[in-house]
Amino acid sequence: MAMRVHWVWALAAALAVGGAPAAEEQVLDGGAIVIGKAQELKLDANTAIRYALKVDAAGLLTVATRGEGGDVVLEVADIDNQALRGGQSDQDLNEKACDEQAVVEIPYEETWHVKVSNVGDDAAKVTLVVGFVAFPAVARQPDPDGRPSLAAAIGAGAAKDEALDSANGDLLDWYKFTAHEEGRLTIFTKGDKDLDLGLRVVAGEHFDQALGESDQDLDEETASEGLVVPVKANTVYYIAVEALVDSAGKYKVGVQFTKF
Numbered sequence: 001m002a003m004r005v006h007w008v009w010a011l012a013a014a015l016a017v018g019g020a021p022a023a024e025e026q027v028l029d030g031g032a033i034v035i036g037k038a039q040e041l042k043l044d045a046n047t048a049i050r051y052a053l054k055v056d057a058a059g060l061l062t063v064a065t066r067g068e069g070g071d072v073v074l075e076v077a078d079i080d081n082q083a084l085r086g087g088q089s090d091q092d093l094n095e096k097a098c099d100e101q102a103v104v105e106i107p108y109e110e111t112w113h114v115k116v117s118n119v120g121d122d123a124a125k126v127t128l129v130v131g132f133v134a135f136p137a138v139a140r141q142p143d144p145d146g147r148p149s150l151a152a153a154i155g156a157g158a159a160k161d162e163a164l165d166s167a168n169g170d171l172l173d174w175y176k177f178t179a180h181e182e183g184r185l186t187i188f189t190k191g192d193k194d195l196d197l198g199l200r201v202v203a204g205e206h207f208d209q210a211l212g213e214s215d216q217d218l219d220e221e222t223a224s225e226g227l228v229v230p231v232k233a234n235t236v237y238y239i240a241v242e243a244l245v246d247s248a249g250k251y252k253v254g255v256q257f258t259k260f
Helices: none
Strands: 026-032 039-043 047-055 059-068 072-077 083-089 100-106 110-118 124-134 159-165 172-179 183-191 197-203 210-214 225-231 235-243 248-259
Touching: 039 047, 039 110, 047 059, 047 124, 059 072, 059 110, 072 100, 083 100, 110 124, 159 172, 159 235, 172 183, 172 248, 183 197, 183 235, 197 225, 210 225, 225 235, 235 248
Parallel strands: 026 047
Antiparallel strands: 039 124, 047 110, 059 100, 059 124, 072 083, 072 110, 159 248, 172 235, 183 225, 183 248, 197 210, 197 235
């Protein structure tokens, strides 16, 4: 059986109301990063620095840290701060908690984000180096609904027919639901037998903090997922449908709203 690779998702064991998000780390703006130039960082506990990186071609981005103290996690993300596949590292290379490394496919010209986080209890001193090599073989067109800021609106009682193809870069579809009253939001997916889906819901612009997640394979069908989450009045909720493993196919996503 193929191992499932998720986009920053934990496995959900059952259909349930999502829990509260974890405490937010303090994220500092590092400005633009210079390719090939070493950056010397000092990070307090539960603190991160996010850099902007503009590339003018598709290619391979290498990000590496070496240091001491604390515990470093690397992340390469799009401009919505949505981590790219393969763009996270918490490997503790050489059994050192600050030594991390990632090689990430950058599919098109755009501004991308590189974040260095200290998730340890102690302050960290870290050297960061970023490298980039143009590589046309990894180029692909931007996904028109693959970022939260490009999410398509979906209303209560509505359903949409869509498709995903992870092997060809169509990894995610984002939708947004606006709750005008307090209540409960139910989301479900059904799809082709060869498609393996995951489902995720976030509130507001906290795209990396899930209110609920699902990779349950309901009725032993890999494209059948479901979530129930409580919602607050006058709040926008974002729904992500992801193709897991290397799967492709058509699916339907629907939402229902129940007022408290």
